[in-house]
Amino acid sequence: MEKTVEQSTPRYGRRFALLGLLFAAAFLLSFALGRYSVPPGTTLRILWMKALEGLHFGAFQPLPRQTWTDTEAAVVLNIRLPRILCAILVGAALSAAGASYQGMFRNPMVSPDLMGASTGAGFGAALAILLGAGYWGITLTAFCFGLAAVALAYLVSRFSRLNATLALVLAGVMISSLFSACTSFVKLVADTQDQLPAITYWLMGSLSSVKAEDMAFAAIPILLGLTTLVLLRWRVNLLTVSEAEARSLGLRSGRLRLAVILAATLVTSASVSVSGMIGWVGLVIPHFCRMLFGYDYRRLIPASILMGGTFLLLVDDLARVVTSSEIPLGILTSFVGAPVFLWLILQGGADRER
Amino acid sequence: MSVEVRNVSFSYGGADVLRDVSFRAGPGDLMAVLGPNGAGKSTLFGCLLGYLRPHAGQVCLGGRDVQTLSGAAIAREIAYxxxxxxxxxxxxxxxxxxxxVTHQIGIFSAPKQEHTDKAMAALESLGIAHLAGxxxxxxxxxxxxxxxxxxxxVQDAGVLLMDEPTxxxxxxxxxxVMRRIQRLGEQGYTVIFSTHEPNQAFRYANRVLALSDGGVLADGRPNDVLxxxxxxxxxxxxxxxxxVQVKQAEYRMSIPWDEEEQP
Structure with missing residues (x-):
C-alpha cells in the first residue's frame, strides 16, 4: 500500500530544486541586463563584497580587493539591486497573498486585491499626487489607504449577519468599487498637464523609479506578512472547508481568517505602494503552482513565493529591455498573464493530472 | 465517549425549534435521527457540536458541558x-x-509522519488506502x-455525528457506506446519523430518535418503536x-401510501 502512494506522489523535491535554480538564474541574468554592461563575474564580486560588509565581516577579515570601477559598483548596488529585489518581493508577495485568498474564499478566481487593498492604495496614491505630495508622501499614503480599505471591508463583514465568507466578498467588492470611483473622481479634478499623467502612470504599475529606500520601506511589511503566511501555511488548508466543518475539527476559523487577511493585506498594500497596480501575478502564479506542487498549502505557499518572485523579475527584465521607453509592468503582466490564463482554461486547469 | 442531552430547548426568534429534548447515547449505540424537514435535526446537531447554545438544558460530552469546552476539546470528543x-x-x-489532526497539533505546525501513518491506517480500515494519492x-x-x-x-473522537451520510x-x-458505519458502531464508537429514510433505521441502526416539531416523539429500538x-x-x-425474510433474518421495511391510490 505504502508503495502505491509513493509512486503516485510526484517528486515535489526535485521540482522545488528546479524552481530554485530558475530563480537563481533569473537573479543573475537580471544584473547583466541593461544599457551599462557589467560582467557577471564583477557583479558577483561586488555583491559578495556588499554582503560581507553588510554582515560586518569586513571588520574581521580583509574585504576582497576592489577589481571594479566605482561606476560599476554604483550601477549594481544602487540601480539594479534595489529594483531586482523589489521585483522579487512584489512578485512573491502578490502570489502568496493571492494563493491565500483563493483558499480562504474557496474560489480559484480570486486575486489579492479582492478586498480592496489595491484600489485603496491606488486611491491613496492618486490623492497624494493631487495634493502635491512628494515621492514618500505618495508611497506612505498608498500603503495606509490600502490597509484602511481592507480594514473597512473587514469591519463591515463583522457586523453583517451573512455567512462570514460571503460577507467578506461582498463588502470587499463594494469597498473596492467605492475606492475606484474615488480614484476616478480624483482623476477628473486633477490637473491634466502633469497630475493626471502622473496618476495614470502610477496606476499602471512600474518599478522603474524604485530606489534603495523604497526597498527598505516595502521589505519590512512584506517580509512580516510572508513569514506569517509561511508559518500558518498548513492551517490555510483548513480555510478551504466550510466553517461548520472547520469548527468541528477544532479550529477557530475566525481568528485564522483574520490572521491571513492581515498578512495578505500587509504584503499587498506594501507591494502596491512601491510598484503601483500589478495585476495577474496574484491570480495566475498560484494556479501554476497548483499544477506543479498540488493543493497542499505546505508546498503551495513556498512555491508561490519562489515562482511569483521569479516571474515578476523576468517580466520586469522584459519591461527594462524591450523598448527604450519602458512599458509599464502592469500592462506587461496582463499581456503575459491573460494568454497564459486562457491556455490554462483550455487545459482544464490544474486538475488534469489527478 | 458518551453524549448526554438534558432537557434541551432552543428557539430562533421566539419560535421553538427544540422543546425539552433529552436522550443519552454511549459506545455501541448506532442511533438514527428521523424526522420531517424542519423537525429540528440540524439545530440538535448544532447543539451537540457546541455551536448553538441551548436556551434551556445542557449537552454533555464525556460528562462535561459542551458549552464550557474549547473547540479542540470538543473535537477530541465528537467528530462531525x-x-x-x-x-x-x-x-x-x-x-x-x-x-x-488539526486539534492535535500547534498552530504553526503541520502533520508529521506519525499523523500520516495514522491517516493511512484509518484509510486502510475503511478499505480505501489505495485512494490515498x-x-x-x-x-x-x-x-x-x-x-x-x-x-x-483520525480525529480520535469517540462520537461520530453524521448529517445524512448517504x-x-x-x-x-x-x-x-452504511455497512462501514455499522461496523464502526460494533467497534464501540457512538454513532449518531440523521436520515430521511426509515428503512435505513431498520436496516442499520440499533436505536432511533424520532423528532417531531422539536420534541422527541420516540426513542428506542427501531423494531420496537417505528x-x-x-x-x-x-x-x-x-x-x-x-x-421481510432475507437469509434467515427478518428485516422490517416501511412503505408509504396514500388514500387516493387504487389497488
Whole structure:
C-alpha cells in the first residue's frame, strides 16, 4: 500500500530544486541586463563584497580587493539591486497573498486585491499626487489607504449577519468599487498637464523609479506578512472547508481568517505602494503552482513565493529591455498573464493530472 | 465517549425549534435521527457540536458541558461528518484525512509522519488506502464519504455525528457506506446519523430518535418503536411496516401510501 502512494506522489523535491535554480538564474541574468554592461563575474564580486560588509565581516577579515570601477559598483548596488529585489518581493508577495485568498474564499478566481487593498492604495496614491505630495508622501499614503480599505471591508463583514465568507466578498467588492470611483473622481479634478499623467502612470504599475529606500520601506511589511503566511501555511488548508466543518475539527476559523487577511493585506498594500497596480501575478502564479506542487498549502505557499518572485523579475527584465521607453509592468503582466490564463482554461486547469 | 442531552430547548426568534429534548447515547449505540424537514435535526446537531447554545438544558460530552469546552476539546470528543458538498479544490484523499489532526497539533505546525501513518491506517480500515494519492474530485461520492469518515476517525473522537451520510449516493454506495458505519458502531464508537429514510433505521441502526416539531416523539429500538402509526404521524402520510425474510433474518421495511391510490 505504502508503495502505491509513493509512486503516485510526484517528486515535489526535485521540482522545488528546479524552481530554485530558475530563480537563481533569473537573479543573475537580471544584473547583466541593461544599457551599462557589467560582467557577471564583477557583479558577483561586488555583491559578495556588499554582503560581507553588510554582515560586518569586513571588520574581521580583509574585504576582497576592489577589481571594479566605482561606476560599476554604483550601477549594481544602487540601480539594479534595489529594483531586482523589489521585483522579487512584489512578485512573491502578490502570489502568496493571492494563493491565500483563493483558499480562504474557496474560489480559484480570486486575486489579492479582492478586498480592496489595491484600489485603496491606488486611491491613496492618486490623492497624494493631487495634493502635491512628494515621492514618500505618495508611497506612505498608498500603503495606509490600502490597509484602511481592507480594514473597512473587514469591519463591515463583522457586523453583517451573512455567512462570514460571503460577507467578506461582498463588502470587499463594494469597498473596492467605492475606492475606484474615488480614484476616478480624483482623476477628473486633477490637473491634466502633469497630475493626471502622473496618476495614470502610477496606476499602471512600474518599478522603474524604485530606489534603495523604497526597498527598505516595502521589505519590512512584506517580509512580516510572508513569514506569517509561511508559518500558518498548513492551517490555510483548513480555510478551504466550510466553517461548520472547520469548527468541528477544532479550529477557530475566525481568528485564522483574520490572521491571513492581515498578512495578505500587509504584503499587498506594501507591494502596491512601491510598484503601483500589478495585476495577474496574484491570480495566475498560484494556479501554476497548483499544477506543479498540488493543493497542499505546505508546498503551495513556498512555491508561490519562489515562482511569483521569479516571474515578476523576468517580466520586469522584459519591461527594462524591450523598448527604450519602458512599458509599464502592469500592462506587461496582463499581456503575459491573460494568454497564459486562457491556455490554462483550455487545459482544464490544474486538475488534469489527478 | 458518551453524549448526554438534558432537557434541551432552543428557539430562533421566539419560535421553538427544540422543546425539552433529552436522550443519552454511549459506545455501541448506532442511533438514527428521523424526522420531517424542519423537525429540528440540524439545530440538535448544532447543539451537540457546541455551536448553538441551548436556551434551556445542557449537552454533555464525556460528562462535561459542551458549552464550557474549547473547540479542540470538543473535537477530541465528537467528530462531525457533513453532508456531501461540492469541493472547490482537488486535495488528495490523504491531505483531506490529515485535516482531522488539526486539534492535535500547534498552530504553526503541520502533520508529521506519525499523523500520516495514522491517516493511512484509518484509510486502510475503511478499505480505501489505495485512494490515498488520488484527488477528492476524481473519486466517487461513496469514496468521498468514506474519506470524510476516515478524517473523523483520525480525529480520535469517540462520537461520530453524521448529517445524512448517504444523501447523494447511489443504492450500492449507500449500502457500502452504511455497512462501514455499522461496523464502526460494533467497534464501540457512538454513532449518531440523521436520515430521511426509515428503512435505513431498520436496516442499520440499533436505536432511533424520532423528532417531531422539536420534541422527541420516540426513542428506542427501531423494531420496537417505528410502527406504521408512528411513521404516519411523523411524516403525515400513510405508512405500512412489514417484515421481510432475507437469509434467515427478518428485516422490517416501511412503505408509504396514500388514500387516493387504487389497488
Amino acid at each position: 461528518i457533513p453532508q456531501s458538498a461540492p469541493v472547490t479544490y482537488n486535495y488528495t484523499v490523504l491531505d483531506t484525512v490529515l485535516m482531522g 488520488r484527488g477528492v474530485m476524481k473519486i466517487s461520492g461513496g469514496e468521498r464519504q468514506l474519506t470524510l469518515l476516515a478524517r473523523a476517525l 444523501s447523494s449516493l447511489d443504492y450500492g454506495n449507500s449500502f457500502r 410502527t406504521g402509526a408512528l411513521l404516519s404521524k411523523l411524516y403525515g402520510v400513510g405508512v405500512a411496516v412489514r417484515g
